[in-house]
Amino acid sequence: MKARTRTNAAAGMLLAPFFVLFTLVMVVPIGYAVWLSLFTEKQSGLGFGGSETVFSGLGNYAAALGDPAFREGFAVLLGYCVFYIPLMIGGALALALLLDSTLARARRFFQLALFLPHAVPGIIAALIWVYLYTPRLSPVVDAMEAGGIGFDFFAPEGALPSVINIALWEWLGYNMVIFYAALQAVDRSVLEAATVDGAGSWRIAFSVKVPLIRASVVMVALFTVIGSLQLFTEPLIIDKGTGSSVTSTWTPNMYAYTAAFDRGDYGLAAAASVLLALTAALLSFAVTRFTGRKGKKA
Amino acid sequence: MSRSWNRTTHVIVGAATALAVLTACGGSGEDKEAAAPGSDGKPVSITFWGWAKGSKEVVDAFNASHEDIRVKYEEIPSGNAGGYAKISNAVKAGNAPDLVSIEYPMLPEFVSHGSVQDISGHLSDDVKKKFLPQAVELTTLGGKNWAVPFDASPQAFYYRKDLFEKYGVEVPRTWEEFREAAEKVRKADKKARIGTFFPDDPTTFQAMAWQAGAQWFKAEGDTWKVDTTDAATKKVSAYWQGLLDDDLVRNNASFSPEWTNSLKSGSTIGYLGASWGAGVLTGTLPEQSGKWAVAPMPSWDGKPASGMLGGSTFAVTKGSGKTEAAVEFAQWMTTTEDGIEARIASGTSSAFPAAAGLRPAARAAFDAKFYGGQDIYQVFEEAGASISPDWAWGPSTGTTNTVIKDGFGKVAGGGATIADAVEAGHDATVSELKKRGLKVEG
Numbered sequence: 001m002k003a004r005t006r007t008n009a010a011a012g013m014l015l016a017p018f019f020v021l022f023t024l025v026m027v028v029p030i031g032y033a034v035w036l037s038l039f040t041e042k043q044s045g046l047g048f049g050g051s052e053t054v055f056s057g058l059g060n061y062a063a064a065l066g067d068p069a070f071r072e073g074f075a076v077l078l079g080y081c082v083f084y085i086p087l088m089i090g091g092a093l094a095l096a097l098l099l100d101s102t103l104a105r106a107r108r109f110f111q112l113a114l115f116l117p118h119a120v121p122g123i124i125a126a127l128i129w130v131y132l133y134t135p136r137l138s139p140v141v142d143a144m145e146a147g148g149i150g151f152d153f154f155a156p157e158g159a160l161p162s163v164i165n166i167a168l169w170e171w172l173g174y175n176m177v178i179f180y181a182a183l184q185a186v187d188r189s190v191l192e193a194a195t196v197d198g199a200g201s202w203r204i205a206f207s208v209k210v211p212l213i214r215a216s217v218v219m220v221a222l223f224t225v226i227g228s229l230q231l232f233t234e235p236l237i238i239d240k241g242t243g244s245s246v247t248s249t250w251t252p253n254m255y256a257y258t259a260a261f262d263r264g265d266y267g268l269a270a271a272a273s274v275l276l277a278l279t280a281a282l283l284s285f286a287v288t289r290f291t292g293r294k295g296k297k298a
Numbered sequence: 299m300s301r302s303w304n305r306t307t308h309v310i311v312g313a314a315t316a317l318a319v320l321t322a323c324g325g326s327g328e329d330k331e332a333a334a335p336g337s338d339g340k341p342v343s344i345t346f347w348g349w350a351k352g353s354k355e356v357v358d359a360f361n362a363s364h365e366d367i368r369v370k371y372e373e374i375p376s377g378n379a380g381g382y383a384k385i386s387n388a389v390k391a392g393n394a395p396d397l398v399s400i401e402y403p404m405l406p407e408f409v410s411h412g413s414v415q416d417i418s419g420h421l422s423d424d425v426k427k428k429f430l431p432q433a434v435e436l437t438t439l440g441g442k443n444w445a446v447p448f449d450a451s452p453q454a455f456y457y458r459k460d461l462f463e464k465y466g467v468e469v470p471r472t473w474e475e476f477r478e479a480a481e482k483v484r485k486a487d488k489k490a491r492i493g494t495f496f497p498d499d500p501t502t503f504q505a506m507a508w509q510a511g512a513q514w515f516k517a518e519g520d521t522w523k524v525d526t527t528d529a530a531t532k533k534v535s536a537y538w539q540g541l542l543d544d545d546l547v548r549n550n551a552s553f554s555p556e557w558t559n560s561l562k563s564g565s566t567i568g569y570l571g572a573s574w575g576a577g578v579l580t581g582t583l584p585e586q587s588g589k590w591a592v593a594p595m596p597s598w599d600g601k602p603a604s605g606m607l608g609g610s611t612f613a614v615t616k617g618s619g620k621t622e623a624a625v626e627f628a629q630w631m632t633t634t635e636d637g638i639e640a641r642i643a644s645g646t647s648s649a650f651p652a653a654a655g656l657r658p659a660a661r662a663a664f665d666a667k668f669y670g671g672q673d674i675y676q677v678f679e680e681a682g683a684s685i686s687p688d689w690a691w692g693p694s695t696g697t698t699n700t701v702i703k704d705g706f707g708k709v710a711g712g713g714a715t716i717a718d719a720v721e722a723g724h725d726a727t728v729s730e731l732k733k734r735g736l737k738v739e740g
Contacts, residue, residue, distance in 0.1 A: 050412035131555070239707075240498075243707050244497075245710070261386070
C-alpha cells in the first residue's frame with residue numbers, strides 16, 4: 001500500500017512538468033481561442049467611436065461557414081490532399097524500397113541527398129521556389145519556354161501543382177528516411193525465407209516489406225494528413241510575393257490569418273481556427289480508426 | 299505506450315496545432331505611465347514605428363536637437379507587407395509603441411477598431427492650416443483629428459526619357475495617348491512595355507479611380523453609402539482590362555524582383571506611381587541615373603487630375619500615455635524645415651510634404667541627378683493641387699483591399715476580370731460593415 005502511494009507520488013512528480021507545460025501552451029491558448037470565437041466587435045454611427053465587444057454566441061461560426069472564401073479553402077485543401085498524400089506516401093515508399101533493395105549503390109549519399117531539402121526551413125524553401133516559378137527571372141521557366149512548354153505556375157490551374165511540388169520537395173526525403181529506417185529493422189530472415197520460397201524482388205517488396213512496415217506508413221499518413229490541413233507557409237509566401245491566383249484565403253489557415261491580421265476580426269479568426277482544429281481532430285480520429293481496424297482484421 | 303493513448307495524443311496534437319495561429323493574439327491591456335514632457339526634468343522617451351524612407355535620419359536629427367523628448371525608432375515592414383498586422387497585434391496585446399505610421403487608406407480602419415487616439419486637443423487650428431486641406435480632411439473622421447498628415451503623395455508618371463526618345467514616343471497627356479504610347483513602345487521593341495498593372499496593390503488602382511472622379515465611400519448622416527462600381531470606376535476597370543487583354547502592360551507584383559528586374563533590363567520603361575516613388579526608383583536603379591524623367595499622370599480629359607496613392611500619417615496608439623510628446627515629435631517631422639530636410643537628405647526619400655510651406659525646403663534638399671536635374675517637385679506641386687477632394691476611405695479598408703487584391707491575382711490567368719475583383723470588393727465591404735453593426739447602403 002505504502003509502496004503504491006510512493007509510486008503514484010513519483011509518477012505525479014515526473015508527469016507534472018509535462019502537464020504544466022501542456023496546460024500553459026496548449027489548453028490555455030485553445031480555451032482562449034474558443035472564448036475569443038464567441039465574441040464580436042460592434043460599432044455605431046459611422047464606426048469612428050471605437051468598438052465594443054459583444055457576445056455573439058455561434059455568430060462567428062455561422063459567418064465563417066457562410067463565407068464562400070472559407071469553404072473554398074477546404075475545397076483547395078481537399079484537392080491538395082487528393083494529389084499530395086498519394087504522391088508523398090507512394091514516392092517516399094518507392095524511394096525507401098529502392099534504397100533498401102539489393103540493387104542500391106551509394107546508399108548513404110542518396111539518403112543524405114534526399115533528406116537535405118528538409119533541412120531548409122519552409123519559408124526559405126517557398127522563397128526559393130517562388131523565384132524558380134517566376135517568369136523572366138527563373139532559369140527553369142525560361143528553359144521551359146525555350147523548349148516550347150509554357151506553364152504559368154501562378155495561374156489558377158497552376159497554383160495547386162506549384163504548392164504540391166514545394167511540399168513534396170520539402171517532405172519526401174524526410175518521410176523516406178522514416179520508411180527506410182523501418183525497412184532496415186525488418187528481420188532479414190523473413191526476407192531470406194521469402195527468397196527461398198521463390199519470391200522475386202517485386203513480390204518481396206510489396207507482399208513482405210510493405211506489410212511489415214505498415215505501422216510506419218500509418219504514422220506518416222497521419223502526420224501528412226494533419227500537415228496538409230495546416231497548409232500555410234508556402235501559399236502565404238506565394239500570395240505575398242506575387243500577384244498570383246493564390247488568394248489570401250486560399251487555405252483555411254490563411255483565412256484565419258487574414259481575418260485576424262488584415263481585417264482585424266479576431267473573433268472570426270478564432271472561429272475559423274476552431275473549425276479547422278475540429279476537422280483535424282475528426283480526420284486524425286478517422287485515419288487511426290480506419291487503419292487500426294484494418295490491421296486487426298488482417 | 300498503448301495504442302489508445304497514442305491515438306488520443308494524435309487527436310489532441312492535431313487539434314492543438316491547428317490553433318497555433320491564434321496563440322499570437324493573446325495579451326492584456328497594460329496602462330502606460332502617464333507623463334508630460336519634461337515635467338520631472340527627465341526627458342520623455344517615446345517609441346516610434348515606421349517604414350518610410352529616411353525615418354531613421356529624421357529621428358536622429360530630432361534627438362540631436364531636442365532635450366526634453368527622446369525618440370526610439372524601430373523600423374517595421376511596410377503596412378501591407380505585415381506592418382499593419384504588427385501594429386494592430388501590438389495594440390491588442392497592450393505593448394504598442396507610442397507613435398505609428400499609418401497610410402491614409404488604413405487610418406479609418408485603425409480608428410474604427412479603437413486602436414489610435416483622438417488627438418484633436420493636441421492639434422491647433424494654426425497647425426492644421428499648414429497642411430493641404432485634402433490631407434487634413436482624410437485624417438479627420440467623425441469630426442475628430444486622428445493623425446498628423448505627413449505627405450500628400452499625388453500621382454506621377456515616371457518614364458525612361460532616353461528610351462522614349464529612341465522609340466519616338468511622346469509623353470502621353472491623356473489615357474488615350476497612353477494607350478497609343480503603349481502600342482508604340484511594344485512596336486519599337488516587342489519585349490518592352492510602357493508600364494505595369496500591380497495585382498498585389500489595390501491602392502494604385504484606387505488612385506486611378508479617384509483620379510477619374512470615383513467616390514467609393516460617402517458618409518451621409520450615420521449611414522455609409524458604398525459604391526465601388528460607379529461609372530468612373532467602371533471606366534478605369536475597362537481601360538486597364540483592355541491594356542492587359544492586349545498585352546500592352548505587364549502584370550507584376552509591385553516592387554517584386556520580377557518588376558525590378560524588368561526595369562533593370564529596360565523591358566519596362568515606365569512606372570505609374572506617386573511622389574514617393576521618385577526616391578524608390580533612385581534607390582532601386584542607381585545605374586540608370588540621369589535616364590529617367592517625371593511627367594504628370596495622364597488624365598481622362600487632358601487637364602491635370604490626380605488621386606492620392608498611399609501617403610503617410612502619424613497616429614498615437616491607444617494606451618500611450620505620452621500623447622503630448624508623440625504629437626510634438628509628429629509635428630516636428632511634418633511641419634518643420636529641419637524635419638523635412640533630414641528626411642530628404644537621406645537620399646532615399648522624395649516625400650512631397652502635405653505642409654505647403656515645407657516644399658521649397660524639400661525641393662532644395664532633393665538631389666534630382668537621377669532625373670537629369672529635372673524640377674520634379676514642380677510636377678508634384680501641380681499634381682498635388684489637382685487632387686480631387688471628394689474621395690473618402692471607409693472604415694474597412696483591410697477587408698475591401700484584401701478581397702480586391704485576391705481578385706486581381708486571378709486576372710493574369712484569365713479566370714476573372716478587374717471589374718469582377720472590384721465588384722467582389724464591394725460585396726465584401728458591405729457585408730463587413732453590416733457585420734460590425736453599421737448602417738450601410740450599396
